Amino acid sequence: MTVLTRQVQRIRGPIEIGVMAFLREIGAMAMFLAATVRHIFKAPFEVQEMILQMYQVGVRSVPIVLISGFFVGGVVVIQFNYALSLFGAEVYLGGITTSGLLREVGPVLVAIMIVGRVGAYITAELATMKVTEQVDAIRCLGVNPVQFLVVPRFLAVSAMIFMLTILGLLVALLGGALVGNLILDINLSFYFANIRKLTAAWALFTGMLKSILFGILLATIACYQGMKTEGGAEAVGQAVNRCLVHCSIAVFLADYIIASLAALTYGLAEEIIF
Amino acid sequence: MSWVENKTLRLIGRTLSQILYLARLGITVEGIGSNLFRFLEVTGGGMVLLIQTLWLVPRPPYRLREILRQALTVGWQSLPLIVVVLGFLGMITVLELNFQLSRVIHNLEYVPGVAGILMFREFGPTVVAAMLAAKVGAGFTAEISSMKNTEQIDALEMLSVNPVHYLVVPRFIATLAMQVALSVIGVAVAFVTGFLISQPRFNFQSYLTTMGHFVGVEDFLNLIAKALLLGAVVPIAACYYGFRAGAGAKGVGEATTRGVVTSILVIILLDFTINVVADKILEVVIQ
Amino acid sequence: MIELRDIGVRFHQAAVLRGADLSVAEGEAVALIGPSGSGKTTVLKTAVGLIRPQAGEVVLAGTNLTRASPASLARVRRQVGMLFQGNALFDSMTVLENIGFVLREVQRLAPAEIQSRVRQFLDRLHLGEIGGLYPRELSGGMKKRVGLARAMIGEPRVLFCDDPTAGLDPITSDAIADLILDFRRQFKVTLLLVSNSLLVVKKIADRVLLLHQGRLLDLGAPESLQDSERPEVRQFLQPEFTS
Ligand SMILES: Nc1ncnc2c1ncn2[C@@H]1O[C@H](COP(=O)(O)OP(=O)(O)OP(=O)(O)O)[C@@H](O)[C@H]1O
Numbered sequence: 001m002t003v004l005t006r007q008v009q010r011i012r013g014p015i016e017i018g019v020m021a022f023l024r025e026i027g028a029m030a031m032f033l034a035a036t037v038r039h040i041f042k043a044p045f046e047v048q049e050m051i052l053q054m055y056q057v058g059v060r061s062v063p064i065v066l067i068s069g070f071f072v073g074g075v076v077v078i079q080f081n082y083a084l085s086l087f088g089a090e091v092y093l094g095g096i097t098t099s100g101l102l103r104e105v106g107p108v109l110v111a112i113m114i115v116g117r118v119g120a121y122i123t124a125e126l127a128t129m130k131v132t133e134q135v136d137a138i139r140c141l142g143v144n145p146v147q148f149l150v151v152p153r154f155l156a157v158s159a160m161i162f163m164l165t166i167l168g169l170l171v172a173l174l175g176g177a178l179v180g181n182l183i184l185d186i187n188l189s190f191y192f193a194n195i196r197k198l199t200a201a202w203a204l205f206t207g208m209l210k211s212i213l214f215g216i217l218l219a220t221i222a223c224y225q226g227m228k229t230e231g232g233a234e235a236v237g238q239a240v241n242r243c244l245v246h247c248s249i250a251v252f253l254a255d256y257i258i259a260s261l262a263a264l265t266y267g268l269a270e271e272i273i274f
Numbered sequence: 275m276s277w278v279e280n281k282t283l284r285l286i287g288r289t290l291s292q293i294l295y296l297a298r299l300g301i302t303v304e305g306i307g308s309n310l311f312r313f314l315e316v317t318g319g320g321m322v323l324l325i326q327t328l329w330l331v332p333r334p335p336y337r338l339r340e341i342l343r344q345a346l347t348v349g350w351q352s353l354p355l356i357v358v359v360l361g362f363l364g365m366i367t368v369l370e371l372n373f374q375l376s377r378v379i380h381n382l383e384y385v386p387g388v389a390g391i392l393m394f395r396e397f398g399p400t401v402v403a404a405m406l407a408a409k410v411g412a413g414f415t416a417e418i419s420s421m422k423n424t425e426q427i428d429a430l431e432m433l434s435v436n437p438v439h440y441l442v443v444p445r446f447i448a449t450l451a452m453q454v455a456l457s458v459i460g461v462a463v464a465f466v467t468g469f470l471i472s473q474p475r476f477n478f479q480s481y482l483t484t485m486g487h488f489v490g491v492e493d494f495l496n497l498i499a500k501a502l503l504l505g506a507v508v509p510i511a512a513c514y515y516g517f518r519a520g521a522g523a524k525g526v527g528e529a530t531t532r533g534v535v536t537s538i539l540v541i542i543l544l545d546f547t548i549n550v551v552a553d554k555i556l557e558v559v560i561q
Numbered sequence: 562m563i564e565l566r567d568i569g570v571r572f573h574q575a576a577v578l579r580g581a582d583l584s585v586a587e588g589e590a591v592a593l594i595g596p597s598g599s600g601k602t603t604v605l606k607t608a609v610g611l612i613r614p615q616a617g618e619v620v621l622a623g624t625n626l627t628r629a630s631p632a633s634l635a636r637v638r639r640q641v642g643m644l645f646q647g648n649a650l651f652d653s654m655t656v657l658e659n660i661g662f663v664l665r666e667v668q669r670l671a672p673a674e675i676q677s678r679v680r681q682f683l684d685r686l687h688l689g690e691i692g693g694l695y696p697r698e699l700s701g702g703m704k705k706r707v708g709l710a711r712a713m714i715g716e717p718r719v720l721f722c723d724d725p726t727a728g729l730d731p732i733t734s735d736a737i738a739d740l741i742l743d744f745r746r747q748f749k750v751t752l753l754l755v756s757n758s759l760l761v762v763k764k765i766a767d768r769v770l771l772l773h774q775g776r777l778l779d780l781g782a783p784e785s786l787q788d789s790e791r792p793e794v795r796q797f798l799q800p801e802f803t804s
C-alpha cells in the first residue's frame with residue numbers, strides 16, 4: 001500500500017506540472033487571441049498581406065481540398081452503406097451520408113488538410129522571422145508586429161478555412177453520390193430522395209459553425225506558435241511540429257465539444273417532442 | 275460620411291479585384307500544367323523510393339538496434355497524440371451515431387456495434403495514419419532534409435553506405451510496426467471513451483456484447499491490413515521530401531509541409547482504393 | 562588516379578563547369594584554387610561521383626564512374642576518403658561513432674577492435690579526450706580533425722579535401738596542413754585539395770590548378786604562382802599582393 005502511495009506521489013508531481021503548463025499555455029493563447037482581435041479594428045489594415053496569405057493558405061489548397069473531399073465522400077458512402085446494410089436500412093443511405101458529411105466529416109477533413117499548409121506558411125514563416133530578429137526589426141521601425149504580421153494571417157486563415165469547407169462539402173457530397181452510384185450501384189434519384197427527409201438546415205449550420213471555430217483555432221495556434229519561437233533553426237522545426245500537433249488536438253477537441261452540445265440540444269428537443 | 279463610404283468601397287473593390295487576380299493565377303493553364311507535372315514527378319519519385327526500400331528491406335546488414343530505437347521514438351512520441359485524438363474521436367462517433375441512428379432505425383441499442391465497425395474498418399487506421407503523418411512524418415522530413423543540407427547524405431555515400439538502406443529502411447519498418455500497434459491502441463482507447471459517453475444507457479457487459487455481435491475477426495484483420503498499407507505511406511513520403519528538400523530553413527519548412535499534406539492526401543486516396551477493392555471482392559465472394 | 566575529361570555540369574541552366582579537364586597521377590598532390598562560387602566543390606563532387614556530369618567522363622582509381630553500377634561505385638569509394646567543406650559529421654553520433662562509422666557499417670569489425678583503432682587515431686590527431694562528445698560541442702578546428710579522421714580511418718588510396726582550413730586561424734590551419742601532409746607521407750595517398758590559402762597550398766601541393774570560367778588551368782608548381790604572367794591568375798592573386 002505504501003508502495004502504491006509512493007508511486008502515486010511520484011507521478012503526481014509531473015502530472016501537476018503538466019496540467020499547470022497546459023493551463024498556462026491555454027491562457028497565453030487566449031491572451032494572444034484577445035490581442036489579435038483588438039488589433040483587427042485598428043488602422044492601418046494590411047490588405048495586401050492578407051490577400052497574399054489567403055492565396056498561400058487558401059487558393060493553393062483548393063486542389064488538395066477538391067481531391068480529398070471527393071474521395072472522402074466516397075469512403076463515407078461505402079462505409080455507411082456497409083453499416084446500414086446490417087440493418088437492411090440502405091434506403092436511408094443518401095440522407096445519412098449527406099448529414100454525416102455536412103455535420104461531421106467534411107469540416108474535420110478540411111481542417112486537417114489545411115493544418116499542414118498552415119504549419120508551413122504561418123508558423124514556419126513567423127518563427128523564421130522571429131529567430132532571425134526580423135520581428136524585432138519591425139518593432140524598432142515603430143510598427144506593431146501583431147498588427148502587421150498576425151492580424152492579416154489570422155483573418156486570412158479563418159476566412160479561407162470557412163470558404164474551403166464550403167468547397168470541400170460540395171465535392172464531398174458529389175463524391176458520395178457518384179461513388180454510391182458507380183461503385184455501389186445505388187439509384188441516384190433514390191439517393192437524393194431521402195436527403196431532404198434526413199438532412200435539416202441544422203446540419204449545414206452545425207458544419208459551418210464548426211468550420212468557423214476550426215478556422216479561428218488553427219489561425220490562433222499557428223500564429224501563436226510562430227510568434228513565441230525563440231532560438232535557432234531547430235526551434236523553427238519544433239514550432240512547426242508543435243503547431244501540427246496542437247492543431248490536430250484542437251480540431252478533435254472542438255469537434256467533440258460541439259457534438260456534445262448538439263447532442264444536448266437534440267436530447268432536450270427529444271424530451272420536449274416525445 | 276460619404277468620405278468613409280468612398281474609402282470603404284474602394285477598399286472592397288481593390289480587395290475583390292486582387293482576390294480574383296490571385297484566383298486566376300492559381301488556375302491558369304500553365305499553373306495546372308506545372309502542377310500536373312510536379313504531381314507525376316512526385317508520384318514517380320515516391321514509387322521509386324518505395325520500391326528501393328522494399329528491395330533493401332530483406333538485405334543485410336540488419337540494423338536491429340536502429341529499428342528498435344526508431345520504433346521506440348515513433349511510438350513514444352506519438353502515443354499521447356493518438357490517445358487524445360482517438361479518445362475524442364470515439365466519443366464523437368458515438369454522439370454522431372446516436373443522432374443518426376435514432377432517426378433511421380429508431381433504436382440506440384446498436385450504436386456500439388456500428389461505432390465499433392466504423393472505428394475498426396475506417397476511422398481507426400486512417401486517423402492514426404494521418405496523425406502519424408503530422409507528428410512522425412514531419413520529424414523524419416526535417417531530420418533528413420537537414421542532413422541533406424549539411425552534406426551528411428553525401429558523406430554516407432562517400433563512406434559507401436546506401437542512404438536509403440541506412441536512413442529509410444529502419445524508419446520504414448519501425449513506422450509500419452508502430453502504425454499497427456498504435457491503431458490497435460487507438461481503437462481500444464476509442465472503445466473506452468465511447469463506452470464512457472454512452473454511460474447511462476449501457477453497462478460494460480452489454481456494451482461489449484453488442485459490439486461483439488457486429489465486430490468480427492474480419493474487421494480486426496481489416497484494421498491490421500489497412501494499418502500496414504497506410505503505414506507505408508508516411509515514412510516513404512516523409513523521407514522522399516526530406517531527400518529532395520531545398521536549402522536553408524525555408525527549404526526544410528517547405529519540405530515538411532509538403533510531406534505532411536502529401537501523406538494525408540495519399541492516405542485518403544489509398545484508403546478509398548482499398549475500400550472500393552474490398553467492396554468489389556465482397557461482391558464477387560457473395561455471388 | 563583521378564581523370565576528368567571535358568566535364569560539363571549545369572544547375573538549372575547555369576553552367577558551372579564547361580569542359581573541365583583534370584588528371585592527377587598516383588601519389589601526386591594537386592591543389593585547386595578559384596574564387597567562391599566558381600565550382601570547386603562541384604569539381605570534387607563530380608570526381609567522386611556524387612554529381613553526375615551532363616557531359617564528359619570521370620575515371621577514378623581505374624573505374625569509369627559515368628558508367629559504373631552502384632555496386633562498383635561503392636567498391637571504388639572504399640578506396641576514397643573525403644573531407645567535406647562543412648565537415649558533414651553525423652550530428653546524431655558521438656565523435657567515436659563518427660570516426661568508427663566505416664569500420665562498423667562497411668568493414669563490420671568487432672566493437673572492441675573499432676574502439677581500439679579509433680582511439681589510436683584520436684591520439685595521433687591529438688584529440689585525446691573528446692571521443693564521447695557530439696559534433697555540436699566541438700570547435701571548428703576539432704570538427705575538421707574529426708572529419709579528416711573519419712575520411713582516413715579506412716586507409717584510402719585517394720583523399721579529397723574541400724577547403725580544410727576555411728575559417729580557421731593561421732596556427733590551426735598550419736596544424737591541419739601538417740596533419741594532411743603526415744597522412745600523405747604515411748599512407749602514400751593521392752591528394753586533391755581545394756584551398757585558397759597559399760600557405761596551405763605551398764605546403765602540401767605539388768601542382769596548382771585554377772578554376773576559371775568553368776575550366777581548369779594548370780599553373781604548375783605552387784612556387785611559380787607569384788611569377789605567373791597569366792591575367793586571370795594575377796587577377797585572382799592580386800589582393801594578396803596589395804595587402
Ligand atoms: N545543388 C546545387 N543546386 C543548384 N546550384 C548549385 C548546387 N551546387 C552548387 N550550385 C551552384 O554552383 C556554383 C558553384 O558552386 P560550388 O559550391 O561548387 O562553388 P565553390 O567554388 O565550392 O564555392 P566556395 O568556395 O564558396 O565553396 C554556385 O553558383 C552554386 O550556386
Ligand SMILES: [Mg+2]
Pocket residue numbers: 601602603646723
Ligand atoms: Mg565549395
